[in-house]
Amino acid sequence: MNLLVTGIGVVSPRGRDAVKAAESDPVRAWDGWFDHREELGRRGYKYLPPPAHHLLAAAKSALADSGASLESAEDIERGVVIGTNSAVSPLHADMDRTVVHASSDDISPAFAPFFSINLIGSRLAPEHGLKGFNVTVTSPRIAGLEAIEIGARAVALGRARWLLVGVTEAPAGRRPRPRGGGAVTGARAR
Numbered sequence: 641m642n643l644l645v646t647g648i649g650v651v652s653p654r655g656r657d658a659v660k661a662a663e664s665d666p667v668r669a670w671d672g673w674f675d676h677r678e679e680l681g682r683r684g685y686k687y688l689p690p691p692a693h694h695l696l697a698a699a700k701s702a703l704a705d706s707g708a709s710l711e712s713a714e715d716i717e718r719g720v721v722i723g724t725n726s727a728v729s730p731l732h733a734d735m736d737r738t739v740v741h742a743s744s745d746d747i748s749p750a751f752a753p754f755f756s757i758n759l760i761g762s763r764l765a766p767e768h769g770l771k772g773f774n775v776t777v778t779s780p781r782i783a784g785l786e787a788i789e790i791g792a793r794a795v796a797l798g799r800a801r802w803l804l805v806g807v808t809e810a811p812a813g814r815r816p817r818p819r820g821g822g823a824v825t826g827a828r829a830r
Contacts, residue, residue: 646705646706646707646708647701647702647703647704647705647706647707647708648701648702648705649697649698649699649700649701649702649703649704649705650698650701651674651679651694651695651697651698651701653673653674656701674690674693674694674697676688676690676693676696676697679693679696679697679700680693680696680697680700687748687750687751688763689727689728689730689731689751689754689760689810690810691724691727691728691760691808691809691810692727692754692759692760692761692763692808694808695722695760695761695764695806695808696763696764696767698806698808699764699768699804699806702804702806703768703804708802710768710769710770710802712801712802713800713801713802714801715769715770715771715772716771716772717772717800717801717802718768718769718770718771718772718800718801718802718803718804719770719772719773719774719775719791719794719799719800719802719803719804720761720764720765720770720772720773720774720775720803720804720805720806721775721776721777721787721788721790721791721794721803721804721805721806722760722761722764722775722776722777722787722805722806722807722808723776723777723778723779723783723784723785723786723787723788723805723806723807724757724760724776724777724778724783724807724808724809725778725779725780725781725783725784725809726809726810726811727757727760727808727809727810728754728755728757728760728810729810730810730811731751731754731810732755734751735747735751735752735755757776757778758776760776760808761774761776761806761808762774764804764806768804770804772799772800772802773794773799773800775787775790777790783807784807787805787806787807788805791803791805
């Protein structure tokens, strides 16, 4: 099996260059570095969380960079795999605070659907006519690598001939964590 990467799209506070975005120095300012209206348009994106904006803009850039035609595969053969570790963590923390300090009735109906992490990538497939499988992977710390692995396996098994693999995140530790701890169980190397 041969896989060919034909396009890369990067949206980062460090810019659009993939090498520069991978630098390890900490980003000092997360707020205000990205305007979804300039990248995606003024209508239809207002209530999406920032990681969804970043994913949509990066996908748009990758598709433009690829120069490949989506028509090279049937609609049903075009798949999407998205990886994320913490894309909606700040949104979930806000929801938790709202429920604890007010009421679940005070959660905005515009943001309530994003309680499900799968919705981060759900907008991507219909916008680009990707009608094959659509998977969101949320494995802690390795979701991006796992997205690539799942995508490669899907191609090898014939589930897709054309694939868009993406990763989107929110800043970790940006908001206080709710009381209680987290745990990772059942991790297994393959």
